[in-house]
């Protein structure tokens with residue numbers, strides 16, 4: 389028997405399953421499984437990527453000063469409280485490395501993002517799952533689940549894969565009610581899709597126990613380059629920076645992100661198109677007898693009568709070249725998560741679900 393063993397918790401990690409991007413035997417698939425921006429990144433970001441080719445022999449900035457300044461300027465934030473990471477996933481990893489270890493607990497919600505649990509286990513901590521109320525974050529249930537071992541509470545607002553969100557008053561009540569040794573992490577991966585919502589940035593500035601994470605992977609269409617950021621009290625940024633590799637973001641990623649965040653008109657256009665097409669998608673699904681919750685993000689969660697119906701519909705859609713996301717792993721076996729694509733994709737997926745439902749009868 390080998391004596392080489394991974395640290396406790398690591399073998400409990402279930403490998404993350406990304407959205408599928410291929411169907412065997414079908415060409416020209418439409419991928420609606422990973423909440424990607426169907427319009428891609430801003431032309432300015434694409435140009436910045438092309439220009440970065442000339443700097444590939446140079447090491448990138450270690451302090452990300454230009455990108456942090458751009459984020460601070462656009463969002464009206466303090467650049468000293470921003471940390472940039474390889475996707476917001478890396479910020480989540482840093483938070484767990486810094487504050488979680490054996491004997492500590494981390495709360496995530498019933499239908500919460502898989503990375504919270506994975507990063508908690510990787511750090512040797514114990515994930516604690518808290519029920520939601522009809523697919524909405526339940527602040528009272530979270531507060532009840534807190535113990536003197538709780539170090540982090542993760543909520544995504546809007547949440548993935550439900551698309552639902554809770555109001556600022558509820559978030560403030562949560563920040564106020566968690567134990568003293570505990571940090572509230574507000575995952576704002578979809579915050580940009582909600583007009584007028586700051587993702588909790590102002591709350592971060594008012595308190596010492598709230599962190600916000602954000603990403604360039606969704607509205608900004610840069611998932612392939614892996615760029616995210618966190619906003620936190622100065623003392624926490626100081627801790628996280630000690631864990632951050634000095635060259636975690638490439639020249640290319642930094643340049644693309646800065647160009648993307650400065651192209652406000654493009655971001656606004658993507659948000660408006662998403663809002664319009666999301667309404668079309670959920671209305672048409674409703675007409676076909678497939679309800680969805682009111683989504684605040686760039687996807688909808690379609691609810692079917694049973695797990696077998698959801699799976700049959702998924703297979704039917706795959707045959708039509710449409711890839712959506714099964715979410716049984718998120719305790720939603722009778723649901724499919726469908727990214728809001730461009731208009732032809734939205735109309736096609738709605739039409740095909742209508743065909744599927746008609747064929748069932």
Ligand SMILES: *Cc1c(COP(=O)(O)O)cnc(C)c1O
Pocket residue numbers: 423474475476477478501544547548575577602603604605606611614615616
């Ligand atoms: C997509 C997503 C992220 C973003 O991950 P990146 O590492 O920034 O690509 C974070 N949280 C949630 C809930 C997400 O859905």
